[in-house]
Amino acid sequence: MRIHIIGTGLLGASLGLALSAQKYQVSLEDTSPTAQQLAADLGAGTIFADGGNDCNGGSGSEGGNGGDPQIVVIATPPDVAAQTIATALETYPDATVTDVASVKTSLLESVRELVGRSELDRYIGCHPMAGREKSGAIAARSDLFTARPWVICSDENTPHNRLGEVVTMAEATGASVIHLDPRIHDAAVAKVSHVPQVVASLVASQLRHAPLEEVALAGQGLRDVTRIAASDPRLWTQILAGNSEEVRSVLLDLRTELDEVITALEMGPGATGALAKAIALGNEGYDRIPGKHGQAPTKYAVVTILIPDTPGTLATLFKDIGDLNINVEDFRMDHAPDQKLGIVDVSVVPATQQELETGLLSKGWQIPESAIEKEGIA
Amino acid sequence: MRIHIIGTGLLGASLGLALSAQKYQVSLEDTSPTAQQLAADLGAGTIFADGGNDCNGGSGSEGGNGGDPQIVVIATPPDVAAQTIATALETYPDATVTDVASVKTSLLESVRELVGRSELDRYIGCHPMAGREKSGAIAARSDLFTARPWVICSDENTPHNRLGEVVTMAEATGASVIHLDPRIHDAAVAKVSHVPQVVASLVASQLRHAPLEEVALAGQGLRDVTRIAASDPRLWTQILAGNSEEVRSVLLDLRTELDEVITALEMGPGATGALAKAIALGNEGYDRIPGKHGQAPTKYAVVTILIPDTPGTLATLFKDIGDLNINVEDFRMDHAPDQKLGIVDVSVVPATQQELETGLLSKGWQIPESAIEKEGIA
Numbered sequence: 001m002r003i004h005i006i007g008t009g010l011l012g013a014s015l016g017l018a019l020s021a022q023k024y025q026v027s028l029e030d031t032s033p034t035a036q037q038l039a040a041d042l043g044a045g046t047i048f049a050d051g052g053n054d055c056n057g058g059s060g061s062e063g064g065n066g067g068d069p070q071i072v073v074i075a076t077p078p079d080v081a082a083q084t085i086a087t088a089l090e091t092y093p094d095a096t097v098t099d100v101a102s103v104k105t106s107l108l109e110s111v112r113e114l115v116g117r118s119e120l121d122r123y124i125g126c127h128p129m130a131g132r133e134k135s136g137a138i139a140a141r142s143d144l145f146t147a148r149p150w151v152i153c154s155d156e157n158t159p160h161n162r163l164g165e166v167v168t169m170a171e172a173t174g175a176s177v178i179h180l181d182p183r184i185h186d187a188a189v190a191k192v193s194h195v196p197q198v199v200a201s202l203v204a205s206q207l208r209h210a211p212l213e214e215v216a217l218a219g220q221g222l223r224d225v226t227r228i229a230a231s232d233p234r235l236w237t238q239i240l241a242g243n244s245e246e247v248r249s250v251l252l253d254l255r256t257e258l259d260e261v262i263t264a265l266e267m268g269p270g271a272t273g274a275l276a277k278a279i280a281l282g283n284e285g286y287d288r289i290p291g292k293h294g295q296a297p298t299k300y301a302v303v304t305i306l307i308p309d310t311p312g313t314l315a316t317l318f319k320d321i322g323d324l325n326i327n328v329e330d331f332r333m334d335h336a337p338d339q340k341l342g343i344v345d346v347s348v349v350p351a352t353q354q355e356l357e358t359g360l361l362s363k364g365w366q367i368p369e370s371a372i373e374k375e376g377i378a
Numbered sequence: 379m380r381i382h383i384i385g386t387g388l389l390g391a392s393l394g395l396a397l398s399a400q401k402y403q404v405s406l407e408d409t410s411p412t413a414q415q416l417a418a419d420l421g422a423g424t425i426f427a428d429g430g431n432d433c434n435g436g437s438g439s440e441g442g443n444g445g446d447p448q449i450v451v452i453a454t455p456p457d458v459a460a461q462t463i464a465t466a467l468e469t470y471p472d473a474t475v476t477d478v479a480s481v482k483t484s485l486l487e488s489v490r491e492l493v494g495r496s497e498l499d500r501y502i503g504c505h506p507m508a509g510r511e512k513s514g515a516i517a518a519r520s521d522l523f524t525a526r527p528w529v530i531c532s533d534e535n536t537p538h539n540r541l542g543e544v545v546t547m548a549e550a551t552g553a554s555v556i557h558l559d560p561r562i563h564d565a566a567v568a569k570v571s572h573v574p575q576v577v578a579s580l581v582a583s584q585l586r587h588a589p590l591e592e593v594a595l596a597g598q599g600l601r602d603v604t605r606i607a608a609s610d611p612r613l614w615t616q617i618l619a620g621n622s623e624e625v626r627s628v629l630l631d632l633r634t635e636l637d638e639v640i641t642a643l644e645m646g647p648g649a650t651g652a653l654a655k656a657i658a659l660g661n662e663g664y665d666r667i668p669g670k671h672g673q674a675p676t677k678y679a680v681v682t683i684l685i686p687d688t689p690g691t692l693a694t695l696f697k698d699i700g701d702l703n704i705n706v707e708d709f710r711m712d713h714a715p716d717q718k719l720g721i722v723d724v725s726v727v728p729a730t731q732q733e734l735e736t737g738l739l740s741k742g743w744q745i746p747e748s749a750i751e752k753e754g755i756a
Contacts, residue, residue, distance in 0.1 A: 129597060143684055143744070147721060149595055180591065188592035191584050196603040198639055201660025202632050203577050206569050208663045213558065214566035217527055218667050219507060224602040225574040229664040233657035237650045240643065248643040254580050255636060258629065261576055265618065265626040272615045279611035282579025285586045286607040289596050306521060314709075315700020322693020331692075333708060343525060366521070 003169065004029065004048065004069035004092075006084055008039035011100045011128070012075030013140035016044025018173040021142050027069065039137040068092050071169055074099040078238045082110035089119040096162040098126045102189065103242035104153050104182035124166050125153040125182060127189075128175055135232065146174035153182045190246035197228055197236060198251065204229035220332075257281070300329050301353035305344045306366040317344065317365065324359040326352045381547065382407065382426065382447035382470070384462055386417035389478045389506070390453030391518035394422025396551040399520050405447065417515040446470050449547055452477040456616045460488035467497040474540040476504045480567065481620035482531050482560035502544050503531040503560060505567075506553055513610060521552065528553035531560040568624035575606055575614060576629065582607035598710075635659070678707050679731035683722045684744040695722065695743065702737040704730045 001024050005012045008030040016026045016039060026045030030036035040047045072088045074081055078101045085107075088097045101107050104125045111123055130148040150170040154163050170177050180188070204226040207215055240247055257278060264274035307313045314333075321328060330347035348356055360367055379402050383390045386408040394404045394417060404423030408414035418425045450466045452459055456479045463485075466475045479485050482503045489501055508526040528548040532541050548555050558566070582604040585593055618625055635656060642652035685691045692711075699706060708725040726734055738745055 129595060141682075143682070146684060148597075151595070178591075178594065184589075184591060185595075188588070188595045191588050191592060192596045192600045195584060196581050196600050198636075198656065199577050199581050200599075200603055201657050202635050202639075203574050204661075204663035204667075205635060205656070205659040206573060206628050206632055206663060207666045208659060210566070210569050210666065211562075212668075213556075213562060214569060215666050215668060216556065217507060217529070217563075217566045218570045219526075221578075221606045222570045222574050223667065224605050225578050226660075226664050226667065227602045228599045229660035231657060231661075233654045233661065236657045237654040240639075240653045241647060241650050244643040244646065248640055250584050251636065251640050251643070254584055255633065255640065257580050257583060258576075258633060258636070261580075261618075262626055262629050262633065265622040265629070268622065269619060272619050275618045276611045276615040278576065278583070279579050279609060279614045281583040281586060282604075282607035283582075283609075283611065285582035285584060286604050288585045288588065288593050289582075289601065289604065290590075290593060304521075306524060310705065312700040312703065312705075314706050315696040315698075318693040318696035319700070320693075322690040322697070325690065327688065327690075328692050330711060331709070 001025070001071070001165070001169065002027070002067070002069040003045075004072045004095075005045065005075055006030070006072065006088065007075035007077075008035050008044065008137050009075065009077075010131070010135050010137070010139050011144075012073070013039040013042060013044045013137035014130075014142065014144035015073060015075065015100070015128075015173065017042065017140055017142035018145055019169065020045055022172045024169075024172065035137055039140070042137060042140060044137070044140065069095050071095060071165055072097045074101075078103065078107070078242050082107055082114060085111050085123060086114035089115050089122055096122055096124060096165055098124045098166050100126055100128055101242070102127055102129075102193075102239050103186055104151075105186045106242055108153070108182050121157050121159060122162065124158060124163060126166065126170065127151040127153075127185060128170070128173070129189075129193075130175075135235065143174065145170075148175050149178050150175035151178050151180050151185050153180060153185060155181075186243050186246045190243055190250050194240060194243055194247045195250045195254065197231060198240070198247070199254070200226050200229045201231075300347035301350040303346045303348065303353060303356050303360070303367060305346065305360065307342045307344055309342045314342075314344070317360075320360060320363050320365070321346065321356065324356060326356050326359075379403070379449070379543070379547065380405070380445075380447040381423075382450045382473075383423065384408070384450065384452050384466065385454035386413050386422065386515050387453065387455075388509070388513050388515070388517050389522075390451070391417040391420060391422045391515035392508075392520065392522035393451060393453065393478070393506075393551065395420065395518055395520035396523055397547065398423055400550045402547075402550065413515055417518070420515060420518060422515070422518065447473050449473060449543055450475045452479075456481065456485070456620050460485055460492060463489050463501060464492035467493050467500055474500055474502060474543055476502045476544050478504055478506055479620070480505050480507075480571075480617050481564055482529075483564045484620055486531070486560050499535050499537060500540060502536060502541060504544065504548065505529040505531075505563060506548070506551070507567075507571075508553075513613065523548075524552035526553050527556050529556050529558050529563050531558060531563060533559075564621050564624045568621055568628050572618060572621055572625045573628045573632065575609060576618070576625070577632070578604050578607045579609075678725035679728040681724045681726065681731060681734050681738070681745060683724065683738065685720045685722055692720075692722070695738075698738060698741050698743070699724065699734065702734060704734050704737075 003019055003024050004027045005016050006029045008028050016028055020026050020043060027048045028036055028039050028045040029048040036047055072092055072095045074084045074088060076084050081099055081101045085097055085099055104127060108125055112120060128145050128150045130144045152166060167177050260274050261278050264271035307317060326348055328346055332345045333342050357367055381397055381402050382405045383394050384407045386406050394406055398404050398421060405426045406414055406417050406423040407426040414425055450470055450473045452462045454462050459477055459479050463475055463477060482505060486503055490498060506523050506528040508522045530544060545555050638652050639656050642649035685695060704726055706724055710723045711720050735745055
């Protein structure tokens with residue numbers, strides 16, 4: 001299959017790498033000649049020569065005849081995506097046109113204003129839910145989409161053969177395809193991605209002027225909550241602006257609950273019911289987050305092991321676990337504030353907990369004497 | 379040293395286990411005879427017989443003479459801690475009295491109202507920053523305090539010998555002692571613990587009514603932000619109520635910034651500067667969180683490896699890393715939505731990145747072809 005990618009940043013170049021590895025014929029186009037050349041040099045595809053005759057100089061020309069691409073993928077920044085999609089629909093009158101933007105409803109509206117009904121049927125919006133802290137082709141990797149959700153937004157007017165082509169391409173990258181209505185997609189990412197990003201940034205922001213002696217008390221809880229606060233402001237500004245209605249709606253609900261907490265804190269002892277309610281509602285929402293592989297949340301048994309923070313110790317630990325033939329479902333490492341000690345939480349299915357503890361103790365590992373199950377972090 | 383522990387829940391029983399393991403003479407007391415017996419049965423100490431003559435039946439009576447304890451540790455729920463501390467100061471006129479409550483200023487005020495000046499000098503407030511999702515003696519473990527910060531609040535009136543005793547006891551549990559003013563402690567935990575808890579709960583709460591197809595898009599970012607949303611409402615209600623002023627103050631600052639984001643989202647394209655600012659301020663605060671072992675944040679190189687989710691694979695991976703004699707600074711595992719594949723991010727010091735990648739590739743592991751450093755998650 002011939003694929004033409006417009007925009008060779010992180011996503012475009014990564015897609016080129018992934019599809020080239022699957023023997024797709026990939027051509028690349030970017031308004032920046034430097035970015036275009038870099039992506040090609042990395043192996044993401046061949047540079048697009050005007051008119052579509054950019055014949056792949058690779059392993060012969062079997063199959064491909066140098067004609068128009070079957071799929072054109074728009075991977076530009078979100079603010080120019082709509083115009084680029086419209087132009088591509090016009091330039092390639094037989095091709096299916098898709099994109100990788102992380103907000104779908106407003107983009108579809110913009111495209112609808114720019115093109116006719118029949119052209120619109122050739123556009124299928126996508127959102128591969130993959131990314132990195134780094135941007136640009138230099139950060140591209142062929143496995144970026146592997147095992148990540150790839151959302152496809154089609155409707156009843158979408159021709160089945162075109163939808164099939166896009167599904168095939170998405171699955172060729174190793175992604176897991178999910179079909180969603182654009183509005184449901186946007187509402188979902190507001191809750192599971194955009195609002196968590198805003199709030200993580202706000203929590204981290206409160207540490208800006210905290211003295212060192214205060215931030216020294218930071219534990220794993222704070223680190224988890226603020227990890228994504230390290231994200232790129234430019235990228236997130238475009239994402240939040242593009243999904244402003246959905247994000248605002250969720251933030252307003254959140255603010256209402258925040259205000260109840262603030263009021264309860266002001267009122268003192270009599271109002272603790274509102275505090276308990278806020279934490280309990282959080283429990284309820286937490287329980288809805290799916291576990292591994294899209295399954296329902298699983299309760300794992302967690303075995304905690306203390307290890308010296310020296311080379312090879314972790315290797316020995318996991319070798320010992322491997323020798324017991326027990327599968328590790330999840331793991332987490334925490335560090336001592338000023339000691340050379342690590343605390344490793346290993347999650348396993350409850351049936352194997354006792355065997356794991358007995359086995360590790362017999363090999364001299366330091367683990368708690370009482371084997372207590374706690375909620376697994378899936 | 380003789381230690382008397384009042385309150386045998388998770389913290390009291392864990393402290394008893396830790397100190398007993400270090401050959402301290404520990405006696406236990408709880409208003410619940412069942413809880414008291416359970417802690418004793420688990421090995422946390424001997425049950426307190428009235429009058430202090432609860433002679434330890436263990437390894438002889440060398441040193442100890444069955445008299446009053448040197449330190450009394452109050453480990454009751456926060457709402458009865460002040461009265462219990464005051465009673466203990468009266469009951470044991472020579473002992474140093476300490477506690478483990480997670481809020482210090484309001485507790486000190488309450489104790490001050492209940493006891494005289496000279497008695498107050500025998501009280502030294504503490505906050506060992508350790509806990510679990512589970513509560514009660516049944517969840518106790520001797521390593522609960524290992525490698526965790528143990529905050530001690532003393533002032534210029536605190537006798538040096540008493541302070542020294544408390545430090546010695548804290549360090550005997552494996553904890554790292556930090557000396558802080560109570561107000562600074564409370565301001566710190568508001569920012570690094572209490573506010574992150576509130577906000578994680580609020581984010582999770584927004585998922586309560588999200589359809590399954592929406593929560594199916596949940597990724598590692600959401601899981602990180604909401605992990606502590608699984609915490610116990612009863613415990614957190616007491617903690618938040620006890621530190622209401624500091625928590626409220628930080629939440630008000632956070633709400634001001636939240637309102638700016640909400641306003642910017644409402645205003646549309648012209649107001650994206652406010653969105654960029656919110657994310658950038660988050661970057662700034664994030665950079666203040668210390669890394670491992672209380673050091674400044676370190677930039678690690680992250681190597682990502684794809685592994686099949688089968689028993690032993692992780693063991694083989696860490697064995698192979700161990701064979702290269704490279705120390706793993708941190709690791710993180712992510713899962714595919716519906717595939718049997720795991721993505722492992724291994725953080726190492728940048729100088730060893732190339733060696734690690736070359737070594738793992740030569741053993742057949744699947745890693746990205748381009749070696750790019752990204753910000754380490756310390």
